[in-house]
Structures are given as structure tokens and as C-alpha cells.
Amino acid sequence: MNRLSGLLQLITxxxxxxxxxxxxxxxxxxxxxxxxxxxxxxxxxxxxxxxxGRLAENWSSALAHSSTIRVSAPEGQVEAQVLAVMDVLxxxxxxxxxxxLTDDEQRRLLEPWFGPDLPLDTLPVPRLIxxxxxxxxxxxxxxxxxxxxxxxxxxxxxxxxxxxxxxRAADRLRMLGLVSILLIAATxxxxxxxxxxxxxxxNAQVIRVxxxxxxxxxxxxxxxxxxxxxxxxxxAAVGTALGMVAILLLPKADATGTFLxxxxxxxxxxxxxxxxxxxAAVVAFAATRRAAFATLRERS
Amino acid sequence: xxxxxxVTYGYGGAPLLADVSLRLAPGSFHFLTGPSGAGKxxxxxxxxxxxxxxxxxxxxxxxxxxxxxxxxVAMMRRRIGVVHQDQQFLDHLSVVENLSLPLTVSGRTTPxxxxxxxxxxxxxxxxxxxxxxxxxxxERQRAALARAIVMSPxxxxxxxxxxxVDWEMSLRLLKLMxxxxxxxxxxxxxxxxxxxxxxxxxxxxxxxxxxxxxxxQLAGAxx
Ligand SMILES: Nc1ncnc2c1ncn2[C@@H]1O[C@H](COP(=O)(O)OP(=O)(O)O)[C@@H](O)[C@H]1O
Ligand SMILES: [Mg+2]
Numbered sequence: 193m194n195r196l197s198g199l200l201q202l203i204t205x206x207x208x209x210x211x212x213x214x215x216x217x218x219x220x221x222x223x224x225x226x227x228x229x230x231x232x233x234x235x236x237x238x239x240x241x242x243x244x245g246r247l248a249e250n251w252s253s254a255l256a257h258s259s260t261i262r263v264s265a266p267e268g269q270v271e272a273q274v275l276a277v278m279d280v281l282x283x284x285x286x287x288x289x290x291x292x293l294t295d296d297e298q299r300r301l302l303e304p305w306f307g308p309d310l311p312l313d314t315l316p317v318p319r320l321i322x323x324x325x326x327x328x329x330x331x332x333x334x335x336x337x338x339x340x341x342x343x344x345x346x347x348x349x350x351x352x353x354x355x356x357x358x359x360r361a362a363d364r365l366r367m368l369g370l371v372s373i374l375l376i377a378a379t380x381x382x383x384x385x386x387x388x389x390x391x392x393x394x395n396a397q398v399i400r401v402x403x404x405x406x407x408x409x410x411x412x413x414x415x416x417x418x419x420x421x422x423x424x425x426x427x428a429a430v431g432t433a434l435g436m437v438a439i440l441l442l443p444k445a446d447a448t449g450t451f452l453x454x455x456x457x458x459x460x461x462x463x464x465x466x467x468x469x470x471x472a473a474v475v476a477f478a479a480t481r482r483a484a485f486a487t488l489r490e491r492s
Numbered sequence: 493x494x495x496x497x498x499v500t501y502g503y504g505g506a507p508l509l510a511d512v513s514l515r516l517a518p519g520s521f522h523f524l525t526g527p528s529g530a531g532k533x534x535x536x537x538x539x540x541x542x543x544x545x546x547x548x549x550x551x552x553x554x555x556x557x558x559x560x561x562x563x564x565v566a567m568m569r570r571r572i573g574v575v576h577q578d579q580q581f582l583d584h585l586s587v588v589e590n591l592s593l594p595l596t597v598s599g600r601t602t603p604x605x606x607x608x609x610x611x612x613x614x615x616x617x618x619x620x621x622x623x624x625x626x627x628x629x630x631e632r633q634r635a636a637l638a639r640a641i642v643m644s645p646x647x648x649x650x651x652x653x654x655x656x657v658d659w660e661m662s663l664r665l666l667k668l669m670x671x672x673x674x675x676x677x678x679x680x681x682x683x684x685x686x687x688x689x690x691x692x693x694x695x696x697x698x699x700x701x702x703x704x705x706x707x708x709q710l711a712g713a714x715x
Pocket of ligand 2: 532533534577651652
């Protein structure tokens, strides 16, 4: 709360207080550049996080609508069991469509593992039935129970087993995006701390004079904090704007989009990057304040 | 206002000042003398909290200097005007901005008229917009004096205020100090210039303290 009012007071400013510390040439440009670069990177990390978030959602909903039934039985019984399964599926609520994969389709599925000339009919390869469910879905446990009765060789694979790793990967990717944003924020804090410390060191004599005429630490710190906060804000605004333009210029694909072309912001997602400059200012404010008070305390 | 009780101070090694006792009463006028390197500047620094006594007690406006926080020191300095031996200006600010620096850092303002009067009083009306490096030795000393009194402090400490100026300018600065004392300010001037002290004694009731062999003594009439 205290810090917040300090921040507001800082933005409204005190021109006279600003003048008591001479302009700090290269650290000023350094801070501007670093904030701009970091904001630019943050835009991409943010875009990555939002895109993977969308991807995880799409995957979990798209995959959830299909499943497979695997029928393996001794020679001669396979066909009978497949028919039994199809009968069961026909009378199961929530199943939109069921289809036995043809030999060709099965061969294609197995090709990557066993090569193109697989003699399917001489091998005890299970038959596969592709099941598409309706939006409401079916009761997997109920279906399994009925299958066990009617066709003991049938196994329902409702994809959760391999859907989950994909969704987990997308979630992990989003986490990494968020971690990147935190790392960028921390790096920004470190760079601004270094720049502010260099400026404080370069102005040791000015600080000495200010203390001799009765300036309190808070006053001296404010002169530096204000400067670095405004610079970080300006730099981050420029970097964010450039980052957003770069995202805007990414090639577009059709509505479904693949991962790479789906990287842009969508709808209200465009508001997220607008939080980057104020957050950069807050980071700069806290970092400079800490650096200033630490320097002033150790140089008493 | 400023009181030393058996104060000892040394920069690491042997004590530079030993068992110094001193009391600056309101409205008093003191000279602090002694050979170069005797510890005059050091003693003044103890008076405005720049240094803290190794032993003994320094009391500034009723507060023990050892117990003062950094903010307390800042507040105390607004009540003591110091003319530093090396003046200490901010070269990127104009003379008038330097003079009003104590006001600026304490968030105070003073009527423009008062500031102009102060600048006229020290005779810097033509240098007000100049920058400190452009000033002559005497002008710097007068600017330093003006900055020391801009907050209307109760105590004025001046460290070799006539250090690099000719005799005529020394007398002019002394006259300003005497005027301030007549207005009720407590003054202490550190100087090794005995002629200045003699000249002052004809204008004002002044006590002369001398640092000799690390001790502070009251100098006799033999000056
Ligand atoms: N910061 C310091 N560190 C170590 N020694 C110092 C420091 N300041 C002054 N001295 C030494 O203390 C002695 C007294 O200095 P000072 O108080 O400036 O004397 P004066 O003002 O009487 O000429 C000198 O020998 C000086 O070298
Ligand atoms: Mg000295």
C-alpha cells in the first residue's frame, strides 16, 4: 500500500528533485534498451503461453470424441466377436458412429513398425473398431461391462491413456512460457539494479553533498527511482509495441490452425501484453529502490 | 546546543582528539584554531554527525549523536549551517540552485525576495545564474556561506571560510559572520589565521579554542 502510493507520487513527480541528480548518460540508454528487449521477449513468451493453453484445450476436446475397440480372439472367433461388438455399440447410447478398420487401414497403421509387406491374415493381429461418440459421450464403464459379456476378446481403449500425455505436454509448455516470463522479469530486475547501482556509484559526490545539506535517504533514493521507473516504463512500452507488431505480422493459417501459425493473440488475449509496461515499471521501481537504499545505507 | 563530554576520536590509529569537552551556548561566537592537521575539521565533523566519537558523548540539540538514525542526522543538519572547507557544490546546478539546495531537499520554499536579498547580502547578484566552477575563491566562499544560512539555522559552523581568499575578502566574510552572530546565531569558525581572530575580537565577544597535542584548550589573551 505504502509502496503503491509511493509509486503514484513518483509518477506525478517532482521536477526540482529530478534536477539535483545530474543526467546519467549510458545507464539511461542501457535501461531503456534492456527494458525494450525484455518486453519484446515477454510478448513472445506470453503468446506461447496463451497459444499452448488453447492447444491443450483443443486437444483434450478433439481427442475425447474418438476411441478404439481392439478385438483379439483365437482363429475363427474374431469375426463373430467383431459382429457382437458392433451389435453392442449399436444399442449403446452416446455412440455416434462405429466402423471396423479395413485391412488396408490396419496395414497402414502397423507399417511404421513392421514394414509394408505384413501378411495380416496369417498373423494374430487384433481387429480395430473406431468409435466416434456424440457430444454427450458414452459411459465407458458400462460399455466395458457389456463387452466383457458379449465379446470377451474386446478391449475398449478410450484414448485417455495417450490423450493425457499430449495435454500434459501442452500444459507443461504453457508453464514453461510462464516461467520464462518470470525469468525475464527477474533478469530485468537484475539489469536495472546493476544500472542503478552504477549510477549511484557514479554520483557518490552528489549524494554526499545532498546528505550534507540535510537530504534524507528517501529523498535521494526517489530521485534515482523515479528516473529508472520512467525509463523502464518507456523502454517496455516500445518493446511491447514492437513485439505486438511482430506477432501481428506472423503468417495466418485457417481457423483450426497448427501450433506454429496459431501463435498469435486472439480476441481479448491482445489485452495481456498491455500489462507488460506497467509491470516493468513496478519491477524497476522495486529494484531501484532496493539498490538505492542499500547503497545509501552502506555509504553513511 | 552542541556539547562534547570527554570526547575521543581517532581515524583507526592513535586518537587525534582526546578527552575533548566543549559546549556551544546559544548566541556564542567561537574560534577553533590549531596547526594544520591538528583536527579542526575532524572536530567540526563530530559537531554535525559526519563522524561519531570513539569515546565520550556528543550531544546535538539534546540528542546523543550515537543514538541518531540516518533520518535524525538529516533533520539535525537542517538546523546547522555548515561552510565546508572544500565547499561541496553541485556543479551541474546554478549558483542560486545550489544556494537553495537545503530548501529543495527539505521540501521547503522561501519567498523569492528573501533569496534575492540573501544573494545581495553576500554580493553574488551577478553570479546567481553562473555555475560553481566559474566562481572565484572568494565567490565560492560567499556562496557556501549563503547556502549555510539559507535555512536560517541556529548554529553556523565554518571550516576555514577564509582559506583561499585575500585579506580584504576575509574581512568581508568575517563581517558577515559577525552580523549573523548579532542576529543571535551561534557561530564557530575553524581557522589557522590568527590575524582574522584578532580582527574579530575587536568586533565581537569571541572565545578562542585551540587544539594542541590532541587536546582542546581555551586560548589566553596572548593571541
Ligand atoms: N578520513 C580520514 N582518514 C584518515 N585520516 C584522516 C581522515 N581525515 C583526516 N585525517 C587525518 O587527521 C588529521 C587531522 O585532520 P583534519 O581534522 O582535517 O585537520 P585540520 O582541519 O586541523 O587541518 C590529519 O593528519 C589527517 O591526515
Ligand atoms: Mg581542516
